[in-house]
Amino acid sequence: MADLTISVCHLYPDLMNLYGDRGNIIAFTRRCEWHGIKTVVQSVTLNQVVDFTTFDFIFMGGGQDREQQAICYDFQQVKGTSLHEAVEAGVALLGICGAYQLLGRSYKTGEGLELPGLNILDVWTEAGHRRMIGNIVEESDLFPGGPKTLVGFENHSGRTFLGPKVRPLGKVLVGYGNNGEDGTEGAVYQHAIGTYLHGSALPKNPWLTDLLITWALERRYGRVSLKELDDSLEVRAHQAARRRAQETWGKIKAGVK
């Protein structure tokens, strides 16, 4: 059997790398290694023009307001069209927090100013007054074998609402999720996932990593079934995180003493 290779794009790694989101690249590439899949990671940043359809998996992390503003123009004008094409072609994509918001239709600030997003995900975000922060547990039906839980840490005041063209990533069991009102978290369209999960998102949710890997392989190699790995450590950490979320629900507040 030919060696499987996945071409990974890490978007704005120098600017959008808050809260350990690079852990998602680490988790993805390491798990590919354990599955016997080779990965090639390319960093793409401001002002670089690339054809995103040449990648199998695109990752973009969250960033501070200053960095988000810095990339906003580039994201729209330089990267936007090609990213659209890639998602429509089935390229796998994961966007965290600020990246998730920018992949949506728009972001409305506290003053009512509406900033345009890429409109790849049919979601829009409005600034909110309370900070939605804490450990989060959600249940997702994205997985072929049946519903699975996802754990992480969220920290956002933006409230994201879903339009008809996306499905939520999960239903919130503990935490706030997209907006603290409708019980949804994240959004999925084709093979693109937007989510508020930090933690990082992938390490304690190995089934999510494996799903993204199978998506990433699909265009070039068709349906590939991955060999089973010993995930006992990840599962143990996942369970511990679920318990911790229960213990800390409502007790984690933002801000300064």
Place this chain on the structure above:
Amino acid sequence: MDSRGLLAIWVGKVAIGLSRWLGKGGSTFPGRVARRIDPDLLKKLARLPKEGNIMVSGTNGKTTTSRMIASILEAAGKKVVHNRAGANLLVGITTAYLARATWTGQLEVDVGLAEVDEASVPKAARELAPRAITVTNFFRDQLDRYGELEHTFSFIREGLEQLPASGLAILNADDPLVASLAQFSPAPVTFYGLADPSLAQEEEETRDVRFCRQCGERLEYGRTYYAHLGWYHCPRCGFRRPEQDYAARSVRVGSRTTQLEVSTPAGDLETEIAVPGVYNAYNALAAVATTMSLGIAAELVEKGLRNFVTSFGRMERLSMAGHDVFLALVKNPTGFNAVIKTLLTGPEKKNVIIAINDKYADGTDISWLWDVDFERLAAAEDKINFVLASGIRGEDMAVRLKYAGFPVQKLAIENDLKLALEEGLRRAGTGEPLYILPTYTALLEMREIINKMGYGKPFWEE
């Protein structure tokens, strides 16, 4: 001291006595209680030191820099009131000042020295009315507490803006954000930094400050010393690292000590500090710049630094059951990276406990572990016998190491700190060091456990 202040002092002192009798640290509760009785207590006490007060803030190095300054001031024969245990919120500073005060409300000291948590700087400046503020650096620390770097910057700026024209700001020239504070100081500014070409780094570590604060352009570096510290300039507006008044021309870093040669406006000095790491060279420089700018002679500065004893939890060395045990607080990626580098020096095999908690003071979002370069630790696994992952989030730490490439056979999870310590001491080979790397609340708990086992002095006795 007026009657309200006296009452606050008395109640505070009783609270300190009570806390110690109960075996607790008592470094913030007494201050909290005293401030309820007299909210202006610290303001009143801070007027008493004859030579005023010094404030030290920044993300990393506050405690070590303050302790080095204290050591120098003591070598110069000064009496100092100082929150040496590192309780750096207003309640902790108040506790330290009232503990030093007499029952009659006097504070017989020459200088007040306070390490101050960044977000508390504006209020602390209003209460302490410092004559000098030293700022060490800005790193991403616990984002769920402070939000963004810009937010932290504005806190410290607010403090600096309160300096009198006769005061002094002592700033790290090598940190572009710290250097950007200069324009906001109504007092003269003194800069310090490294100037030893042999320390320049090749690899790129996690740099969080990338943009020129004046014009928003990305900064370029001629030389990088440590994370985002180095010789930077803005290609667009010309903002660059300012001239260093205090410059370390030569820094020799060992596994236990560091030797420095520093050029100063008053001549050169040579000294040695009993702590390793480039980050401690910066701390020593900050201490030199602060004390010499305030008039302390170079020989006393040299002596004070040689006398410096590393503080509670900052690569602190203990002896337990025939092993050298090193306690090193870890609270953010840069600090952790520095500890990993230090840990890996020296030929002996290492035994490691990493204790990660996620309470408020530790930072509730443990995602920051993925910004730490554990891959470096994993690459040197042949030097390591085992890593015990402990604390509330021990499982997360274990997963992090697994994905860093650390062999799972050498990895174990024991959330309970006492059990982890016992296992660590049992499994460490004869004469081999045991490194304990805890986050803040885990460090406090670990210290209590160590004390109860009969090793180590309670930190308030140091």
